[in-house]
Amino acid sequence: MAAILTLNAGSSSIKYSVYLDGGGDEPREIAVGQIDGIGPDATLILKHDGQKTVKSLGRADHKAGLNAVLDVLTPVLGGQDVAGVGHRIVHGGTDFAEPVVLDETILERLALLTPLAPLHQPHNIAAIRAAMEAFPQAVQVGCFDTGFHRGHPFVNDTYALPREYYAQGVRRYGFHGLSYDYITGYIEEAFPDLRDGRIVIAHLGNGSSMCCVKGRKSIASTLGFSAVDGLPMGTRCGQLDPGVILYLMEQGMSKQEISDMLFKKCGLLGMSGISHDMRTLLESDAPEAAEAVDYYVARVKREVGALAVADGGLDALVFTGGIGENAWQIRERVCDGLDFLGISIDAAANRDGEERIGTGAVQVMVIRTDEERVIARAVAKELS
Structure with missing residues:
Protein backbone atom coordinates (compact mmCIF):
# COMPACT_ATOMS: atom_id res chain seq x y z
CA MET A 1 0.00 0.00 0.00
CA ASP A 145 -9.84 25.90 -3.96
CA THR A 146 -11.06 27.93 -6.93
CA GLY A 147 -11.50 24.95 -9.26
CA PHE A 148 -14.98 23.94 -8.09
CA HIS A 149 -16.43 27.28 -9.21
CA ARG A 150 -14.92 27.52 -12.68
CA GLY A 151 -18.19 26.66 -14.46
CA HIS A 152 -20.22 29.61 -13.16
CA PRO A 153 -22.68 31.27 -15.52
CA PHE A 154 -21.23 34.50 -16.89
CA VAL A 155 -23.54 36.70 -14.81
CA ASN A 156 -22.20 35.09 -11.62
CA ASP A 157 -18.62 35.21 -12.82
CA THR A 158 -18.17 38.82 -13.95
CA TYR A 159 -18.05 42.37 -12.64
CA ALA A 160 -19.55 45.37 -14.43
CA LEU A 161 -16.11 46.61 -15.48
CA PRO A 162 -14.83 47.26 -19.00
CA ARG A 163 -14.84 43.94 -20.82
CA GLU A 164 -11.07 43.73 -21.24
CA TYR A 165 -10.59 43.28 -17.51
CA TYR A 166 -12.64 40.09 -17.55
CA ALA A 167 -10.42 38.80 -20.34
CA GLN A 168 -7.40 39.65 -18.18
CA GLY A 169 -8.77 37.52 -15.35
CA VAL A 170 -10.56 40.09 -13.21
CA ARG A 171 -13.58 37.95 -12.37
CA ARG A 172 -15.29 36.11 -9.53
CA TYR A 173 -13.30 32.99 -8.66
CA GLY A 174 -14.94 31.71 -5.46
CA PHE A 175 -12.98 29.70 -2.91
CA HIS A 176 -13.38 26.82 -0.40
CA GLY A 177 -13.93 24.62 -3.43
CA LEU A 178 -12.36 21.53 -1.84
CA SER A 179 -14.86 21.76 1.00
CA TYR A 180 -17.78 22.20 -1.40
CA ASP A 181 -16.51 19.28 -3.47
CA TYR A 182 -16.52 17.03 -0.42
CA ILE A 183 -19.96 18.18 0.81
CA THR A 184 -21.64 17.73 -2.57
CA GLY A 185 -20.09 14.29 -2.98
CA TYR A 186 -21.23 13.29 0.51
CA ILE A 187 -24.77 14.49 -0.18
CA GLU A 188 -24.89 12.61 -3.48
CA GLU A 189 -24.02 9.38 -1.67
CA ALA A 190 -25.90 9.84 1.62
CA PHE A 191 -28.94 11.75 0.35
CA PRO A 192 -29.59 10.57 -3.23
CA ASP A 193 -32.92 12.42 -3.26
CA LEU A 194 -30.89 15.65 -3.25
CA ARG A 195 -28.52 14.60 -6.01
CA ASP A 196 -30.01 17.14 -8.41
CA GLY A 197 -31.28 19.44 -5.66
CA ARG A 198 -30.86 23.17 -5.21
CA ILE A 199 -28.54 23.43 -2.22
CA VAL A 200 -26.99 26.35 -0.38
CA ILE A 201 -23.83 25.40 1.51
CA ALA A 202 -22.51 27.67 4.25
CA HIS A 203 -18.81 27.05 4.89
CA LEU A 204 -18.46 29.14 8.03
CA GLY A 205 -15.14 29.47 9.81
CA ASN A 206 -12.24 31.85 10.25
CA GLY A 207 -12.54 32.07 6.49
CA SER A 208 -16.23 32.06 5.54
CA SER A 209 -18.09 31.73 2.29
CA MET A 210 -21.33 30.37 0.90
CA CYS A 211 -22.12 28.68 -2.37
CA CYS A 212 -25.22 27.43 -4.14
CA VAL A 213 -25.07 24.23 -6.17
CA LYS A 214 -27.34 22.24 -8.41
CA GLY A 215 -26.43 18.69 -9.37
CA ARG A 216 -22.96 19.05 -7.75
CA LYS A 217 -22.25 22.07 -9.95
CA SER A 218 -21.45 25.46 -8.45
CA ILE A 219 -23.85 28.16 -9.61
CA ALA A 220 -22.71 31.15 -7.52
CA SER A 221 -20.41 31.96 -4.60
CA THR A 222 -20.18 34.79 -2.08
CA LEU A 223 -16.43 35.02 -2.58
CA GLY A 224 -15.21 36.81 -5.69
CA PHE A 225 -11.95 38.06 -7.18
CA SER A 226 -10.07 37.61 -3.92
CA ALA A 227 -10.57 35.84 -0.61
CA VAL A 228 -11.70 39.07 1.08
CA ASP A 229 -15.19 39.43 -0.47
CA GLY A 230 -18.62 38.26 0.66
CA LEU A 231 -19.19 37.35 4.28
CA PRO A 232 -17.25 38.95 7.15
CA MET A 233 -14.57 36.56 8.41
CA GLY A 234 -12.19 36.27 11.33
CA THR A 235 -9.97 39.14 10.21
CA ARG A 236 -11.24 39.90 6.68
CA CYS A 237 -13.93 42.49 6.01
CA GLY A 238 -16.07 40.74 3.42
CA GLN A 239 -18.27 42.85 1.14
CA LEU A 240 -17.10 46.46 1.00
CA ASP A 241 -18.06 49.50 -1.05
CA PRO A 242 -15.06 50.25 -3.35
CA GLY A 243 -15.52 53.88 -2.43
CA VAL A 244 -14.20 53.06 1.03
CA ILE A 245 -10.87 52.06 -0.53
CA LEU A 246 -10.73 55.35 -2.42
CA TYR A 247 -11.50 57.22 0.79
CA LEU A 248 -8.71 55.43 2.66
CA MET A 249 -6.28 56.28 -0.13
CA GLU A 250 -7.31 59.93 0.06
CA GLN A 251 -6.62 59.81 3.80
CA GLY A 252 -3.03 58.89 3.02
CA MET A 253 -3.03 55.15 3.62
CA SER A 254 -0.63 53.20 1.42
CA LYS A 255 -1.56 50.17 -0.65
CA GLN A 256 0.18 47.90 1.86
CA GLU A 257 -1.51 49.53 4.84
CA ILE A 258 -4.93 49.11 3.24
CA SER A 259 -4.17 45.50 2.33
CA ASP A 260 -2.99 44.69 5.86
CA MET A 261 -6.12 46.22 7.34
CA LEU A 262 -8.61 44.51 5.00
CA PHE A 263 -7.03 41.08 5.36
CA LYS A 264 -5.74 41.13 8.94
CA LYS A 265 -7.55 43.73 11.04
CA CYS A 266 -11.19 43.67 9.94
CA GLY A 267 -13.99 41.12 10.20
CA LEU A 268 -14.94 39.82 13.63
CA LEU A 269 -11.68 41.09 15.09
CA GLY A 270 -12.08 44.60 13.75
CA MET A 271 -15.76 44.96 14.61
CA SER A 272 -15.45 43.58 18.13
CA GLY A 273 -12.00 44.86 19.04
CA ILE A 274 -11.74 41.65 21.07
CA SER A 275 -11.05 38.55 18.98
CA HIS A 276 -11.32 36.92 15.57
CA ASP A 277 -12.55 33.72 17.23
CA MET A 278 -16.31 33.17 17.21
CA ARG A 279 -16.08 31.07 20.37
CA THR A 280 -14.56 33.96 22.29
CA LEU A 281 -17.18 36.38 21.01
CA LEU A 282 -20.08 34.09 21.90
CA GLU A 283 -18.75 33.80 25.45
CA SER A 284 -18.16 37.55 25.82
CA ASP A 285 -20.54 39.95 27.58
CA ALA A 286 -19.15 42.96 25.69
CA PRO A 287 -21.70 44.75 23.49
CA GLU A 288 -19.08 45.05 20.75
CA ALA A 289 -18.79 41.26 20.65
CA ALA A 290 -22.57 40.92 20.36
CA GLU A 291 -22.69 43.48 17.55
CA ALA A 292 -19.96 41.68 15.61
CA VAL A 293 -21.88 38.40 15.88
CA ASP A 294 -25.12 40.16 14.90
CA TYR A 295 -23.52 41.50 11.74
CA TYR A 296 -22.04 38.09 10.88
CA VAL A 297 -25.42 36.39 11.26
CA ALA A 298 -27.22 39.10 9.28
CA ARG A 299 -24.80 38.71 6.37
CA VAL A 300 -25.19 34.92 6.33
CA LYS A 301 -28.99 35.22 6.36
CA ARG A 302 -28.92 37.71 3.50
CA GLU A 303 -26.79 35.38 1.40
CA VAL A 304 -29.12 32.43 2.03
CA GLY A 305 -31.83 34.39 0.24
CA ALA A 306 -29.58 35.70 -2.52
CA LEU A 307 -28.15 32.27 -3.30
CA ALA A 308 -31.62 30.67 -3.25
CA VAL A 309 -32.58 33.14 -5.99
CA ALA A 310 -29.41 32.34 -7.97
CA ASP A 311 -30.21 28.64 -7.66
CA GLY A 312 -33.83 29.04 -8.73
CA GLY A 313 -35.16 27.81 -5.40
CA LEU A 314 -33.99 25.96 -2.33
CA ASP A 315 -34.18 22.29 -1.36
CA ALA A 316 -31.49 22.13 1.32
CA LEU A 317 -29.27 24.32 3.51
CA VAL A 318 -26.01 22.81 4.74
CA PHE A 319 -23.77 24.16 7.51
CA THR A 320 -20.10 23.17 7.53
CA GLY A 321 -16.69 24.58 8.54
CA GLY A 322 -15.44 25.30 12.06
CA ILE A 323 -18.28 27.67 12.96
CA GLY A 324 -20.93 25.95 10.88
CA GLU A 325 -20.22 22.55 12.41
CA ASN A 326 -19.69 23.58 16.03
CA ALA A 327 -21.54 26.82 16.84
CA TRP A 328 -25.17 25.79 17.34
CA GLN A 329 -25.98 29.36 18.35
CA ILE A 330 -25.01 30.66 14.90
CA ARG A 331 -27.02 27.96 13.12
CA GLU A 332 -30.04 28.73 15.29
CA ARG A 333 -29.82 32.47 14.69
CA VAL A 334 -29.26 32.12 10.95
CA CYS A 335 -32.35 29.93 10.57
CA ASP A 336 -34.53 32.04 12.86
CA GLY A 337 -37.12 33.97 10.85
CA LEU A 338 -36.51 32.08 7.59
CA ASP A 339 -39.78 30.18 7.74
CA PHE A 340 -40.94 32.03 4.63
CA LEU A 341 -38.18 30.17 2.74
CA GLY A 342 -39.26 26.83 4.19
CA ILE A 343 -36.41 26.82 6.72
CA SER A 344 -37.06 25.82 10.33
CA ILE A 345 -35.08 23.66 12.73
CA ASP A 346 -35.45 21.38 15.71
CA ALA A 347 -33.76 23.30 18.55
CA ALA A 348 -32.72 20.16 20.45
CA ALA A 349 -31.32 18.42 17.36
CA ASN A 350 -29.42 21.58 16.50
CA ARG A 351 -27.89 21.91 19.94
CA ASP A 352 -26.91 18.24 19.89
CA GLY A 353 -25.17 18.72 16.55
CA GLU A 354 -27.23 16.09 14.74
CA GLU A 355 -26.74 15.77 11.00
CA ARG A 356 -30.34 16.54 10.10
CA ILE A 357 -31.84 19.42 12.05
CA GLY A 358 -34.54 20.76 9.73
CA THR A 359 -38.28 20.53 10.33
CA GLY A 360 -39.56 22.49 7.32
CA ALA A 361 -39.87 21.94 3.60
CA VAL A 362 -36.16 22.75 3.14
CA GLN A 363 -33.80 20.15 4.56
CA VAL A 364 -31.27 21.66 6.97
CA MET A 365 -28.12 19.68 7.70
CA VAL A 366 -24.84 19.89 9.57
CA ILE A 367 -22.09 18.01 7.69
CA ARG A 368 -18.45 17.86 8.75
CA THR A 369 -16.26 18.73 5.81
CA ASP A 370 -13.08 16.87 4.87
CA GLU A 371 -10.93 18.83 2.43
CA GLU A 372 -7.95 16.56 3.11
CA ARG A 373 -9.86 13.53 1.85
CA VAL A 374 -10.60 15.30 -1.42
CA ILE A 375 -6.89 15.98 -1.80
CA ALA A 376 -5.97 12.38 -0.92
CA ARG A 377 -8.39 11.08 -3.54
CA ALA A 378 -6.74 13.27 -6.18
CA VAL A 379 -3.30 11.95 -5.25
CA ALA A 380 -4.53 8.35 -5.25
CA LYS A 381 -5.88 8.87 -8.76
CA GLU A 382 -2.45 10.03 -9.94
CA LEU A 383 -0.81 7.01 -8.30
CA SER A 384 -3.18 4.48 -9.84
Whole structure:
Protein backbone atom coordinates (compact mmCIF):
# COMPACT_ATOMS: atom_id res chain seq x y z
CA MET A 1 0.00 0.00 0.00
CA ALA A 2 1.22 3.50 -0.85
CA ALA A 3 1.35 6.29 1.72
CA ILE A 4 -0.15 9.68 0.86
CA LEU A 5 0.56 12.90 2.74
CA THR A 6 -1.80 15.87 2.41
CA LEU A 7 -0.72 19.41 3.29
CA ASN A 8 -2.75 22.54 3.92
CA ALA A 9 -0.28 25.35 4.57
CA GLY A 10 -1.09 28.76 5.97
CA SER A 11 1.08 31.65 7.08
CA SER A 12 1.72 30.23 10.54
CA SER A 13 0.43 26.67 10.39
CA ILE A 14 0.54 23.47 8.38
CA LYS A 15 -2.28 20.94 8.66
CA TYR A 16 -1.39 17.45 7.51
CA SER A 17 -2.93 14.02 7.19
CA VAL A 18 -1.54 10.62 6.27
CA TYR A 19 -3.51 8.10 4.22
CA LEU A 20 -2.86 4.62 2.97
CA ASP A 21 -3.87 4.01 -0.62
CA GLY A 22 -4.97 0.46 -1.25
CA GLY A 23 -5.17 0.87 -5.01
CA GLY A 24 -8.75 1.41 -6.09
CA ASP A 25 -10.23 1.61 -2.59
CA GLU A 26 -10.98 4.81 -0.71
CA PRO A 27 -7.74 6.13 0.89
CA ARG A 28 -7.70 5.30 4.61
CA GLU A 29 -6.62 8.01 7.03
CA ILE A 30 -4.19 6.76 9.67
CA ALA A 31 -2.83 9.99 11.16
CA VAL A 32 -3.66 13.66 11.33
CA GLY A 33 -1.96 16.68 12.84
CA GLN A 34 -0.73 20.20 12.43
CA ILE A 35 2.14 22.54 13.11
CA ASP A 36 1.12 25.73 14.86
CA GLY A 37 3.13 28.88 15.39
CA ILE A 38 5.49 28.62 12.42
CA GLY A 39 8.11 31.23 13.17
CA PRO A 40 9.75 31.73 16.57
CA ASP A 41 7.77 29.18 18.60
CA ALA A 42 6.43 26.29 16.51
CA THR A 43 4.59 23.30 17.96
CA LEU A 44 3.88 19.98 16.25
CA ILE A 45 0.75 17.96 17.02
CA LEU A 46 0.18 14.38 15.86
CA LYS A 47 -2.92 12.23 16.42
CA HIS A 48 -2.44 8.57 15.60
CA ASP A 49 -3.90 5.31 16.85
CA GLY A 50 -5.86 7.03 19.61
CA GLN A 51 -2.81 8.86 20.93
CA LYS A 52 -1.92 12.55 20.79
CA THR A 53 1.68 13.75 20.62
CA VAL A 54 2.69 17.37 21.18
CA LYS A 55 6.25 18.43 20.43
CA SER A 56 7.88 21.87 20.71
CA LEU A 57 9.97 22.72 17.65
CA GLY A 58 11.27 26.15 18.66
CA ARG A 59 11.99 28.35 15.66
CA ALA A 60 10.84 26.71 12.44
CA ASP A 61 9.89 27.76 8.91
CA HIS A 62 7.81 25.67 6.51
CA LYS A 63 10.82 23.59 5.46
CA ALA A 64 11.86 22.83 9.04
CA GLY A 65 8.25 22.11 9.92
CA LEU A 66 7.92 19.53 7.16
CA ASN A 67 11.17 17.89 8.21
CA ALA A 68 9.72 17.61 11.71
CA VAL A 69 6.56 16.06 10.25
CA LEU A 70 8.71 13.53 8.38
CA ASP A 71 10.54 12.61 11.59
CA VAL A 72 7.40 12.11 13.64
CA LEU A 73 5.70 10.13 10.87
CA THR A 74 8.56 7.67 10.42
CA PRO A 75 7.24 5.19 13.00
CA VAL A 76 3.68 5.77 11.79
CA LEU A 77 4.63 4.78 8.25
CA GLY A 78 6.51 1.71 9.41
CA GLY A 79 9.22 2.03 6.78
CA GLN A 80 6.75 2.79 4.01
CA ASP A 81 7.74 5.65 1.70
CA VAL A 82 5.47 8.59 0.96
CA ALA A 83 4.47 7.98 -2.66
CA GLY A 84 2.43 11.12 -3.13
CA VAL A 85 1.95 14.52 -1.51
CA GLY A 86 -1.24 16.49 -2.07
CA HIS A 87 -1.42 20.24 -1.56
CA ARG A 88 -4.30 22.63 -1.05
CA ILE A 89 -3.65 25.64 -3.29
CA VAL A 90 -6.01 28.51 -2.70
CA HIS A 91 -5.86 30.19 -6.12
CA GLY A 92 -5.69 28.52 -9.50
CA GLY A 93 -6.66 31.55 -11.58
CA THR A 94 -8.27 30.90 -14.95
CA ASP A 95 -5.79 28.22 -15.98
CA PHE A 96 -6.03 25.65 -13.19
CA ALA A 97 -9.22 23.92 -12.09
CA GLU A 98 -8.58 20.16 -12.00
CA PRO A 99 -5.82 18.67 -9.79
CA VAL A 100 -2.42 18.85 -11.46
CA VAL A 101 0.99 17.25 -10.98
CA LEU A 102 3.25 20.08 -9.89
CA ASP A 103 6.60 21.08 -11.38
CA GLU A 104 8.74 24.20 -11.40
CA THR A 105 6.99 25.71 -14.41
CA ILE A 106 3.59 25.41 -12.78
CA LEU A 107 4.91 26.83 -9.50
CA GLU A 108 6.16 29.90 -11.34
CA ARG A 109 2.71 30.40 -12.87
CA LEU A 110 1.03 29.97 -9.50
CA ALA A 111 3.36 32.51 -7.94
CA LEU A 112 2.00 35.11 -10.35
CA LEU A 113 -1.39 34.73 -8.63
CA THR A 114 -0.03 35.84 -5.25
CA PRO A 115 -1.65 39.32 -5.44
CA LEU A 116 -5.05 37.59 -5.63
CA ALA A 117 -4.49 35.57 -2.45
CA PRO A 118 -1.68 37.25 -0.49
CA LEU A 119 -2.51 35.50 2.80
CA HIS A 120 -2.38 32.03 1.27
CA GLN A 121 -0.59 31.62 -2.05
CA PRO A 122 2.99 32.32 -0.85
CA HIS A 123 2.65 29.82 1.99
CA ASN A 124 1.04 27.19 -0.26
CA ILE A 125 4.00 27.50 -2.61
CA ALA A 126 6.54 27.48 0.24
CA ALA A 127 5.08 24.21 1.52
CA ILE A 128 5.17 22.68 -1.96
CA ARG A 129 8.85 23.53 -2.38
CA ALA A 130 9.62 22.18 1.07
CA ALA A 131 7.74 18.96 0.29
CA MET A 132 9.58 18.56 -3.01
CA GLU A 133 12.85 18.67 -1.09
CA ALA A 134 11.67 16.48 1.80
CA PHE A 135 10.02 13.88 -0.48
CA PRO A 136 11.96 14.08 -3.77
CA GLN A 137 10.60 10.77 -5.11
CA ALA A 138 6.95 11.54 -4.36
CA VAL A 139 4.38 12.78 -6.85
CA GLN A 140 3.34 16.31 -5.86
CA VAL A 141 -0.29 17.09 -6.68
CA GLY A 142 -1.94 20.51 -6.41
CA CYS A 143 -5.66 20.81 -5.69
CA PHE A 144 -7.30 24.19 -6.18
CA ASP A 145 -9.84 25.90 -3.96
CA THR A 146 -11.06 27.93 -6.93
CA GLY A 147 -11.50 24.95 -9.26
CA PHE A 148 -14.98 23.94 -8.09
CA HIS A 149 -16.43 27.28 -9.21
CA ARG A 150 -14.92 27.52 -12.68
CA GLY A 151 -18.19 26.66 -14.46
CA HIS A 152 -20.22 29.61 -13.16
CA PRO A 153 -22.68 31.27 -15.52
CA PHE A 154 -21.23 34.50 -16.89
CA VAL A 155 -23.54 36.70 -14.81
CA ASN A 156 -22.20 35.09 -11.62
CA ASP A 157 -18.62 35.21 -12.82
CA THR A 158 -18.17 38.82 -13.95
CA TYR A 159 -18.05 42.37 -12.64
CA ALA A 160 -19.55 45.37 -14.43
CA LEU A 161 -16.11 46.61 -15.48
CA PRO A 162 -14.83 47.26 -19.00
CA ARG A 163 -14.84 43.94 -20.82
CA GLU A 164 -11.07 43.73 -21.24
CA TYR A 165 -10.59 43.28 -17.51
CA TYR A 166 -12.64 40.09 -17.55
CA ALA A 167 -10.42 38.80 -20.34
CA GLN A 168 -7.40 39.65 -18.18
CA GLY A 169 -8.77 37.52 -15.35
CA VAL A 170 -10.56 40.09 -13.21
CA ARG A 171 -13.58 37.95 -12.37
CA ARG A 172 -15.29 36.11 -9.53
CA TYR A 173 -13.30 32.99 -8.66
CA GLY A 174 -14.94 31.71 -5.46
CA PHE A 175 -12.98 29.70 -2.91
CA HIS A 176 -13.38 26.82 -0.40
CA GLY A 177 -13.93 24.62 -3.43
CA LEU A 178 -12.36 21.53 -1.84
CA SER A 179 -14.86 21.76 1.00
CA TYR A 180 -17.78 22.20 -1.40
CA ASP A 181 -16.51 19.28 -3.47
CA TYR A 182 -16.52 17.03 -0.42
CA ILE A 183 -19.96 18.18 0.81
CA THR A 184 -21.64 17.73 -2.57
CA GLY A 185 -20.09 14.29 -2.98
CA TYR A 186 -21.23 13.29 0.51
CA ILE A 187 -24.77 14.49 -0.18
CA GLU A 188 -24.89 12.61 -3.48
CA GLU A 189 -24.02 9.38 -1.67
CA ALA A 190 -25.90 9.84 1.62
CA PHE A 191 -28.94 11.75 0.35
CA PRO A 192 -29.59 10.57 -3.23
CA ASP A 193 -32.92 12.42 -3.26
CA LEU A 194 -30.89 15.65 -3.25
CA ARG A 195 -28.52 14.60 -6.01
CA ASP A 196 -30.01 17.14 -8.41
CA GLY A 197 -31.28 19.44 -5.66
CA ARG A 198 -30.86 23.17 -5.21
CA ILE A 199 -28.54 23.43 -2.22
CA VAL A 200 -26.99 26.35 -0.38
CA ILE A 201 -23.83 25.40 1.51
CA ALA A 202 -22.51 27.67 4.25
CA HIS A 203 -18.81 27.05 4.89
CA LEU A 204 -18.46 29.14 8.03
CA GLY A 205 -15.14 29.47 9.81
CA ASN A 206 -12.24 31.85 10.25
CA GLY A 207 -12.54 32.07 6.49
CA SER A 208 -16.23 32.06 5.54
CA SER A 209 -18.09 31.73 2.29
CA MET A 210 -21.33 30.37 0.90
CA CYS A 211 -22.12 28.68 -2.37
CA CYS A 212 -25.22 27.43 -4.14
CA VAL A 213 -25.07 24.23 -6.17
CA LYS A 214 -27.34 22.24 -8.41
CA GLY A 215 -26.43 18.69 -9.37
CA ARG A 216 -22.96 19.05 -7.75
CA LYS A 217 -22.25 22.07 -9.95
CA SER A 218 -21.45 25.46 -8.45
CA ILE A 219 -23.85 28.16 -9.61
CA ALA A 220 -22.71 31.15 -7.52
CA SER A 221 -20.41 31.96 -4.60
CA THR A 222 -20.18 34.79 -2.08
CA LEU A 223 -16.43 35.02 -2.58
CA GLY A 224 -15.21 36.81 -5.69
CA PHE A 225 -11.95 38.06 -7.18
CA SER A 226 -10.07 37.61 -3.92
CA ALA A 227 -10.57 35.84 -0.61
CA VAL A 228 -11.70 39.07 1.08
CA ASP A 229 -15.19 39.43 -0.47
CA GLY A 230 -18.62 38.26 0.66
CA LEU A 231 -19.19 37.35 4.28
CA PRO A 232 -17.25 38.95 7.15
CA MET A 233 -14.57 36.56 8.41
CA GLY A 234 -12.19 36.27 11.33
CA THR A 235 -9.97 39.14 10.21
CA ARG A 236 -11.24 39.90 6.68
CA CYS A 237 -13.93 42.49 6.01
CA GLY A 238 -16.07 40.74 3.42
CA GLN A 239 -18.27 42.85 1.14
CA LEU A 240 -17.10 46.46 1.00
CA ASP A 241 -18.06 49.50 -1.05
CA PRO A 242 -15.06 50.25 -3.35
CA GLY A 243 -15.52 53.88 -2.43
CA VAL A 244 -14.20 53.06 1.03
CA ILE A 245 -10.87 52.06 -0.53
CA LEU A 246 -10.73 55.35 -2.42
CA TYR A 247 -11.50 57.22 0.79
CA LEU A 248 -8.71 55.43 2.66
CA MET A 249 -6.28 56.28 -0.13
CA GLU A 250 -7.31 59.93 0.06
CA GLN A 251 -6.62 59.81 3.80
CA GLY A 252 -3.03 58.89 3.02
CA MET A 253 -3.03 55.15 3.62
CA SER A 254 -0.63 53.20 1.42
CA LYS A 255 -1.56 50.17 -0.65
CA GLN A 256 0.18 47.90 1.86
CA GLU A 257 -1.51 49.53 4.84
CA ILE A 258 -4.93 49.11 3.24
CA SER A 259 -4.17 45.50 2.33
CA ASP A 260 -2.99 44.69 5.86
CA MET A 261 -6.12 46.22 7.34
CA LEU A 262 -8.61 44.51 5.00
CA PHE A 263 -7.03 41.08 5.36
CA LYS A 264 -5.74 41.13 8.94
CA LYS A 265 -7.55 43.73 11.04
CA CYS A 266 -11.19 43.67 9.94
CA GLY A 267 -13.99 41.12 10.20
CA LEU A 268 -14.94 39.82 13.63
CA LEU A 269 -11.68 41.09 15.09
CA GLY A 270 -12.08 44.60 13.75
CA MET A 271 -15.76 44.96 14.61
CA SER A 272 -15.45 43.58 18.13
CA GLY A 273 -12.00 44.86 19.04
CA ILE A 274 -11.74 41.65 21.07
CA SER A 275 -11.05 38.55 18.98
CA HIS A 276 -11.32 36.92 15.57
CA ASP A 277 -12.55 33.72 17.23
CA MET A 278 -16.31 33.17 17.21
CA ARG A 279 -16.08 31.07 20.37
CA THR A 280 -14.56 33.96 22.29
CA LEU A 281 -17.18 36.38 21.01
CA LEU A 282 -20.08 34.09 21.90
CA GLU A 283 -18.75 33.80 25.45
CA SER A 284 -18.16 37.55 25.82
CA ASP A 285 -20.54 39.95 27.58
CA ALA A 286 -19.15 42.96 25.69
CA PRO A 287 -21.70 44.75 23.49
CA GLU A 288 -19.08 45.05 20.75
CA ALA A 289 -18.79 41.26 20.65
CA ALA A 290 -22.57 40.92 20.36
CA GLU A 291 -22.69 43.48 17.55
CA ALA A 292 -19.96 41.68 15.61
CA VAL A 293 -21.88 38.40 15.88
CA ASP A 294 -25.12 40.16 14.90
CA TYR A 295 -23.52 41.50 11.74
CA TYR A 296 -22.04 38.09 10.88
CA VAL A 297 -25.42 36.39 11.26
CA ALA A 298 -27.22 39.10 9.28
CA ARG A 299 -24.80 38.71 6.37
CA VAL A 300 -25.19 34.92 6.33
CA LYS A 301 -28.99 35.22 6.36
CA ARG A 302 -28.92 37.71 3.50
CA GLU A 303 -26.79 35.38 1.40
CA VAL A 304 -29.12 32.43 2.03
CA GLY A 305 -31.83 34.39 0.24
CA ALA A 306 -29.58 35.70 -2.52
CA LEU A 307 -28.15 32.27 -3.30
CA ALA A 308 -31.62 30.67 -3.25
CA VAL A 309 -32.58 33.14 -5.99
CA ALA A 310 -29.41 32.34 -7.97
CA ASP A 311 -30.21 28.64 -7.66
CA GLY A 312 -33.83 29.04 -8.73
CA GLY A 313 -35.16 27.81 -5.40
CA LEU A 314 -33.99 25.96 -2.33
CA ASP A 315 -34.18 22.29 -1.36
CA ALA A 316 -31.49 22.13 1.32
CA LEU A 317 -29.27 24.32 3.51
CA VAL A 318 -26.01 22.81 4.74
CA PHE A 319 -23.77 24.16 7.51
CA THR A 320 -20.10 23.17 7.53
CA GLY A 321 -16.69 24.58 8.54
CA GLY A 322 -15.44 25.30 12.06
CA ILE A 323 -18.28 27.67 12.96
CA GLY A 324 -20.93 25.95 10.88
CA GLU A 325 -20.22 22.55 12.41
CA ASN A 326 -19.69 23.58 16.03
CA ALA A 327 -21.54 26.82 16.84
CA TRP A 328 -25.17 25.79 17.34
CA GLN A 329 -25.98 29.36 18.35
CA ILE A 330 -25.01 30.66 14.90
CA ARG A 331 -27.02 27.96 13.12
CA GLU A 332 -30.04 28.73 15.29
CA ARG A 333 -29.82 32.47 14.69
CA VAL A 334 -29.26 32.12 10.95
CA CYS A 335 -32.35 29.93 10.57
CA ASP A 336 -34.53 32.04 12.86
CA GLY A 337 -37.12 33.97 10.85
CA LEU A 338 -36.51 32.08 7.59
CA ASP A 339 -39.78 30.18 7.74
CA PHE A 340 -40.94 32.03 4.63
CA LEU A 341 -38.18 30.17 2.74
CA GLY A 342 -39.26 26.83 4.19
CA ILE A 343 -36.41 26.82 6.72
CA SER A 344 -37.06 25.82 10.33
CA ILE A 345 -35.08 23.66 12.73
CA ASP A 346 -35.45 21.38 15.71
CA ALA A 347 -33.76 23.30 18.55
CA ALA A 348 -32.72 20.16 20.45
CA ALA A 349 -31.32 18.42 17.36
CA ASN A 350 -29.42 21.58 16.50
CA ARG A 351 -27.89 21.91 19.94
CA ASP A 352 -26.91 18.24 19.89
CA GLY A 353 -25.17 18.72 16.55
CA GLU A 354 -27.23 16.09 14.74
CA GLU A 355 -26.74 15.77 11.00
CA ARG A 356 -30.34 16.54 10.10
CA ILE A 357 -31.84 19.42 12.05
CA GLY A 358 -34.54 20.76 9.73
CA THR A 359 -38.28 20.53 10.33
CA GLY A 360 -39.56 22.49 7.32
CA ALA A 361 -39.87 21.94 3.60
CA VAL A 362 -36.16 22.75 3.14
CA GLN A 363 -33.80 20.15 4.56
CA VAL A 364 -31.27 21.66 6.97
CA MET A 365 -28.12 19.68 7.70
CA VAL A 366 -24.84 19.89 9.57
CA ILE A 367 -22.09 18.01 7.69
CA ARG A 368 -18.45 17.86 8.75
CA THR A 369 -16.26 18.73 5.81
CA ASP A 370 -13.08 16.87 4.87
CA GLU A 371 -10.93 18.83 2.43
CA GLU A 372 -7.95 16.56 3.11
CA ARG A 373 -9.86 13.53 1.85
CA VAL A 374 -10.60 15.30 -1.42
CA ILE A 375 -6.89 15.98 -1.80
CA ALA A 376 -5.97 12.38 -0.92
CA ARG A 377 -8.39 11.08 -3.54
CA ALA A 378 -6.74 13.27 -6.18
CA VAL A 379 -3.30 11.95 -5.25
CA ALA A 380 -4.53 8.35 -5.25
CA LYS A 381 -5.88 8.87 -8.76
CA GLU A 382 -2.45 10.03 -9.94
CA LEU A 383 -0.81 7.01 -8.30
CA SER A 384 -3.18 4.48 -9.84
